[in-house]
Amino acid sequence: MREVNVSSVTDAVDRLCRSANEVLGEDVLAALKAAREREESPAGREVIDQLLENARIARVEGEPMCQDTGLAVVFLEVGQDVHLAGGDIEAAVNEGVRRGYVGGFLRKSAVQDPIDRRNTGDNTPAIIHTRIVAGDKVRVVVAPKGGGAENMSALRMLTPADGRAGVKAFIVDTVRRAGPNPCPPIVVGVGLGGTFEKAALLAKEALLRPIGQTSPDPATADLERELLTEINRLGIGPQGFGGRVTALWVSVLTYACHIASLPVAVNINCHAHRHVEAVL
Amino acid sequence: MLELKTPLGDEAVAALRAGDRVLITGHVYTARDAAHARLMKSLQAGEPLPFELKGQVVYYVGPSPAKPGRVIGSAGPTTSGRMDPYTPALLERGLKAVIGKGSRSMAVREALKRYNAVYLAAVGGAAALITRCITANELVAYDDLGPEAIRRLTVERFPVVVINDARGGDLYEEGLKQYCQAGPA
Numbered sequence: 531m532r533e534v535n536v537s538s539v540t541d542a543v544d545r546l547c548r549s550a551n552e553v554l555g556e557d558v559l560a561a562l563k564a565a566r567e568r569e570e571s572p573a574g575r576e577v578i579d580q581l582l583e584n585a586r587i588a589r590v591e592g593e594p595m596c597q598d599t600g601l602a603v604v605f606l607e608v609g610q611d612v613h614l615a616g617g618d619i620e621a622a623v624n625e626g627v628r629r630g631y632v633g634g635f636l637r638k639s640a641v642q643d644p645i646d647r648r649n650t651g652d653n654t655p656a657i658i659h660t661r662i663v664a665g666d667k668v669r670v671v672v673a674p675k676g677g678g679a680e681n682m683s684a685l686r687m688l689t690p691a692d693g694r695a696g697v698k699a700f701i702v703d704t705v706r707r708a709g710p711n712p713c714p715p716i717v718v719g720v721g722l723g724g725t726f727e728k729a730a731l732l733a734k735e736a737l738l739r740p741i742g743q744t745s746p747d748p749a750t751a752d753l754e755r756e757l758l759t760e761i762n763r764l765g766i767g768p769q770g771f772g773g774r775v776t777a778l779w780v781s782v783l784t785y786a787c788h789i790a791s792l793p794v795a796v797n798i799n800c801h802a803h804r805h806v807e808a809v810l
Numbered sequence: 811m812l813e814l815k816t817p818l819g820d821e822a823v824a825a826l827r828a829g830d831r832v833l834i835t836g837h838v839y840t841a842r843d844a845a846h847a848r849l850m851k852s853l854q855a856g857e858p859l860p861f862e863l864k865g866q867v868v869y870y871v872g873p874s875p876a877k878p879g880r881v882i883g884s885a886g887p888t889t890s891g892r893m894d895p896y897t898p899a900l901l902e903r904g905l906k907a908v909i910g911k912g913s914r915s916m917a918v919r920e921a922l923k924r925y926n927a928v929y930l931a932a933v934g935g936a937a938a939l940i941t942r943c944i945t946a947n948e949l950v951a952y953d954d955l956g957p958e959a960i961r962r963l964t965v966e967r968f969p970v971v972v973i974n975d976a977r978g979g980d981l982y983e984e985g986l987k988q989y990c991q992a993g994p995a
Contacts, residue, residue, distance in 0.1 A: 571989060573829075573971070577933055584939040588884075597874045597884040597937040597957075635883055637874040637957050647844070649956050678889045678912075678934065706992075710982050711889050711912035713934035765989030769911065769933055771971070772985020802935045 532666040533613045534810055536622035539606075539670060542808040543626025543656075546672035547602055548634040550804040551594040554585040557741040558717075558778070558803045565715055565768075565775040574773030578715075581768075581801055596802040599636040600674030602627040602656040603734065609665035624654040639677070659731065671738060673805035679716060679798045682708035685730055688792040694753070697722060697794050702760050704796045705777065710770020713800035717741065718761065718780040721795040723787035733797035736781040738805050745782055754780045778803075813967070817865030818906040826928050826972050828979030833967040834930075838869040838909065839950065842888050844958040846896040853899055860951035860960055864904030872957035874937075882947045882963070886937030887911040890929070894918050901925040909970055913982055919974050930970040931981075943968040 559582070566578045588595035604623050608614065616622075631638060631653035640654065641647040663669075684704045688696050701720060708716075721732025744751040757780040767773025778801070787793060814822060816836030826832070839861055841849065852859055870890050874883030890910030897908060898921035906927050911934040914922075922929060932940055946964035953959050973981045 571985070573985075580933050580936045580939055584936040587938040587942075591938065593877075593938045593941070594874050594884045595938060596935045597872060597886050598888070599874055635875045635877050637872065637883070639872070639957070649958075651956075681889070702992075709913055710931075711891060713911065760992065763991040765986050765991060767985055767989055769931065770913070770982045770985060772981075772987075772989045774989065800935060 531611055531613050533615050534668050535616040536614055536619050537616055538810050539619065539668065540622045540626040540629070542670045542810060543604060543623050543672060544629040544633070546670065546806045546808060547627060547630025547636065547674065550672050550674050550806045551599045551634070551636055552592055553589050554595055555803065555805070558801070559585060561741045561778040562715070562801065565778060569768065569773050569775045571767050571771065571773035573771040574768040574775065577768035577771065594636060596676060597637055598639065598676035598678065599631065600676040600804070601640055602631070602653060603673045603675050604656045604658050605671040605673070605738070606658065606660040607663045607669040608660065609667045610662055611666040612668055614668075620658055623656050623658055627654050627656045628652045668810040669807060670810065671805060671807040673738060676800060676802065679712035679800040682712040683733070683795075683797045685726070685793065685795040687726065688794055690790070690792050692792055697792065698753070698757060698760065700794050701757055701796050702764070705761050705798070706764050708798060709766055712798045713802070714766055714770060714776050715768055715778045715801050716776065717778050717799040717803045718757070719797040719799065720757070720780065720782040721797070722782055722784045722793070724785040724793060725787070725791075726793060728785055729793035729795035730797070732783040732785060733795035736783045737797055737799050737803070739781045741779040741803070747784070750782050750784055754782050757782070816867055818867065819865070820926055823906050823928055824926055824976055826975050828972050828975045828981040828984060830972040832930065832970050832972060834867065834970060835966050835968070836964070838867045838963050838965055838968070840869050840871050840873070840959070840961045840963060842870050842872050842958055843892055844955050845952055845960050846893050848952060850896050850899065861962070863900060865906050867907040867909060868900070868905060869963065870908065870910035874957070876947070882941055882944050884937035885941050885944060887932040887934055890914055897921065901927045914974060919978065919980065922974050922976055923978055926976045928972055928976055929974040931973045932968070932970050940968065
């Protein structure tokens with residue numbers, strides 16, 4: 531049994547909220563540079579140039595790369611042999627978000643009630659997903675999610691008869707209908723299978739996979755490859771100005787599902803593809 | 811690259827075409843979801859608005875907070891479509907340009923034609939870059955809305971692209987026509 535004080539989780543979340551918003555990941559930068567080479571549209575190339583310059587300014591000046599610093603989506607993987615001491619773990623996570631967003635000059639984009647819509651003032655509560663895993667570590671992943679691309683996400687309960695073709699059609703159509711709104715070039719996370727809520731969570735988790743990494747399952751890797759190609763044939767392009775690069779990557783996570791169901795969830799992320807982690 | 815100064819005149823706006831790249835200098839008023847809801851309520855109640863619309867530009871943005879010594883935080887555009895329900899009424903009262911990102915409804919595009927106004931896009935997510943064009947930041951109304959307050963920003967050569975001009979042109983549609991390789995939906 532290893533004791534981990536929740537204050538170290540607070541500190542990690544505080545730090546990760548800030549760095550996620552200021553420093554774009556190496557895999558995303560590499561993907562944008564490769565996209566710049568592949569893009570044929572002059573307007574599209576100029577957008578990508580601006581995004582790369584923007585990422586540089588954000589990193590150097592310690593400013594958020596996008597003003598929408600998102601809701602704090604936090605994944606906790608707690609080892610079975612860990613004893614979390616010193617307070618309530620979710621309160622500790624929220625305190626980390628509060629410190630990161632207030633102290634870090636990040637935007638307060640949370641409203642407490644979806645109908646009443648009064649701002650909570652400190653970007654809490656975080657959206658927390660916790661899993662118990664083997665071992666004695668605590669892994670904290672902070673993946674701030676902005677509203678624009680999230681609003682273009684979709685889930686449908688297909689039927690088994692819809693099959694692989696129906697799955698692909700729904701995913702590609704979701705991207706088509708989103709058009710310029712999610713700030714292309716986008717990253718697409720897909721959850722296939724599970725139940726209604728499991729599919730959605732899988733789609734969000736799929737977005738944590740590094741760009742360039744395919745599914746370890748060959749059939750799923752084929753699906754990912756085909757989806758990326760078909761999405762990029764839509765011609766939406768960077769910022770929807772028209773072009774060859776609409777999506778930088780597609781990741782698919784699958785799970786067992788009911789004999790009567792074929793749930794598909796599409797979680798769209800913009801090019802401010804932010805996720806950072808710490809292991810305590 | 812065309813240069814435009816605010817307030818915008820009818821002739822300058824009428825001459826713009828979808829795809830034109832423009833640098834805007836002068837003032838823009840920030841407003842997004844919550845501010846637009848309040849503006850509509852005021853219009854419907856016959857109350858004066860917190861700023862004069864004629865010839866002006868509204869920028870759909872909710873900036874991140876300014877660090878000490880800085881004019882403003884990061885300030886890229888938010889998705890314009892959410893403001894579609896409010897836009898025709900503001901265009902009718904003389905608003906000449908709106909800046910955001912993402913597609914507008916047919917009702918907005920028709921209103922742009924009817925009232926001679928344009929919809930411009932700033933690059934979504936190039937927020938730190940756009941901030942460099944903002945030289946002053948003054949609260950105008952709705953301070954309680956935090957990032958959603960109405961602010962008057964002074965901008966210098968703020969780069970935007972004309973998406974919808976006053977003649978029905980649409981850059982998103984033109985882009986798809988040129989680059990779409992998929993079959994019919």
